Amino acid sequence: MKFEVLTIFPEIIECYIKHGVLGKALNKGIVEVKVYNLRDFTSDKHKKVDDYPYGGGAGMVMQIEPFYNAIMHLKADEKPRKLVLLSPQGRKFTQKLAQKFMEESKAMVLICGRYEGIDERVKAFVDEEVSIGDYVLSGGELAALVIIDSVVRLIPGALGDELSAVEDSFMKGFLDYPHYTRPEDFKGMKVPEVLLSGDHKKIALWRKRQALKNTLKNRPDLLKNLSPEDMRILKELC
Numbered sequence: 001m002k003f004e005v006l007t008i009f010p011e012i013i014e015c016y017i018k019h020g021v022l023g024k025a026l027n028k029g030i031v032e033v034k035v036y037n038l039r040d041f042t043s044d045k046h047k048k049v050d051d052y053p054y055g056g057g058a059g060m061v062m063q064i065e066p067f068y069n070a071i072m073h074l075k076a077d078e079k080p081r082k083l084v085l086l087s088p089q090g091r092k093f094t095q096k097l098a099q100k101f102m103e104e105s106k107a108m109v110l111i112c113g114r115y116e117g118i119d120e121r122v123k124a125f126v127d128e129e130v131s132i133g134d135y136v137l138s139g140g141e142l143a144a145l146v147i148i149d150s151v152v153r154l155i156p157g158a159l160g161d162e163l164s165a166v167e168d169s170f171m172k173g174f175l176d177y178p179h180y181t182r183p184e185d186f187k188g189m190k191v192p193e194v195l196l197s198g199d200h201k202k203i204a205l206w207r208k209r210q211a212l213k214n215t216l217k218n219r220p221d222l223l224k225n226l227s228p229e230d231m232r233i234l235k236e237l238c
């Protein structure tokens with residue numbers, strides 16, 4: 001899969017993608033990320049990308065021309081791509097939408113703005129307007145990275161451990177179970193005995209109970225379409 005990112009801060013994207021799962025996927029050639037600086041698509045010597053808002057109001061608005069020029073530059077190769085605008089007004093990004101993007105798109109353009117937002121006319125050239133959540137960020141770049149990271153994790157072979165992609169929280173409809181590793185006793189804080197028992201059936205049941213308990217406490221909204229067995233365990237917890 002290929003990601004093309006439009007931004008005035010390419011360093012934000014370039015720094016993050018070198019590390020972790022994304023870095024490995026890039027090295028394996030499973031993923032390609034190209035970052036474009038919108039200032040390279042301006043037509044004035046000051047590389048201006050913003051201006052005062054029509055109708056007044058605080059702050060500056062990003063002008064349409066750099067976005068238009070960059071999008072036309074990308075489209076020149078006539079290859080199909082999904083154009084996604086990051087915006088506080090966008091539809092909510094979820095694991096389900098990440099799965100859809102991974103399955104349906106060979107290439108995605110992630111359009112990142114700053115300031116108070118971008119000229120509304122840019123939306124005439126995009127396929128989706130997406131927000132990663134109900135909180136206020138300073139621009140679209142972090143949101144773009146969230147989308148790239150979550151979509152790449154779903155690409156077969158990207159993680160090197162198929163199970164963890166399948167087991168990721170939210171795919172199952174409830175949160176993950178607690179994780180422990182060495183030391184067994186840290187200042188008197190001990191690892192639960194069951195995890196040292198080697199009894200895989202008991203461990204699996206303990207993990208399921210803990211996951212359902214955590215989900216009931218922190219994210220009851222995720223508890224849908226539980227299997228009869230999970231429902232039985234949940235009822236025991238109530």
Ligand SMILES: N#Cc1c(N)n[nH]c1-c1ccc2c(Cl)cn(Cc3cccnc3)c2c1
Nearest residue numbers: 087113114131132133136137138139140143
């Ligand atoms: N995705 C997402 C997302 C999110 N979940 N919060 N904030 C954003 C986001 C995305 C794009 C931009 C652009 Cl362009 C400018 N800003 C700053 C801003 C802040 C408050 C009101 N208006 C604009 C952006 C914030």
